[in-house]
Amino acid sequence: MTIISEDEELVTFINVFTVSPDNQQRLIDLLDRATDLAVRHANGFVSAALHRSLDGTKVTMYAQWQSMEAYQAMRGDPAATPYLIEALAIATFEPGAYSVARTFAPLAANR
């Protein structure tokens, strides 16, 4: 479970992979394995959520880290490398590092 809050001092990565629909499930499996077997073991990892686009053309990873330094240290971890090389052979990758500017709740009347 991931909690997005403007009060937390975290670095958020929203990494969008673009893929052909016939490779979407394979890409999800590769990113799942990389995250499960390597990324989530790293120091400074807070949480991640893998998203499947409804049209089949994208897979987006939303991930929270305690710091940019912790994320960059993980990127050098060879345990994740084979999965990520395979993922980048079938997808293009648009990375983004963010802070949370604001969160919005519904009006109570609509709950």
Add this chain to the structure above:
Amino acid sequence: MTIISEDEELVTFINVFTVSPDNQQRLIDLLDRATDLAVRHANGFVSAALHRSLDGTKVTMYAQWQSMEAYQAMRGDPAATPYLIEALAIATFEPGAYSVARTFAPLAANR
């Protein structure tokens, strides 16, 4: 606060806006106003979180809705339109509609 869980039956929108760094704050203000004054009032809105990229070139809205139909009904709401027209005059927009495939927690040893 937004909670990402693979157990919820929601539609997730991850909309990435690309902008020049000198317009990033203005874009954040416009999307903030559209969401605060209009979008979060709509039926079926669950939560949203606005993200500011650390390099200044992106603003990403992560939003959860109860259904695609509810989201599309909101898109016709004229209250948000002036802010969104102004936002799209200074930014390009890559929309994405998703379901949550999987969430990942850190190993307990690293908490």
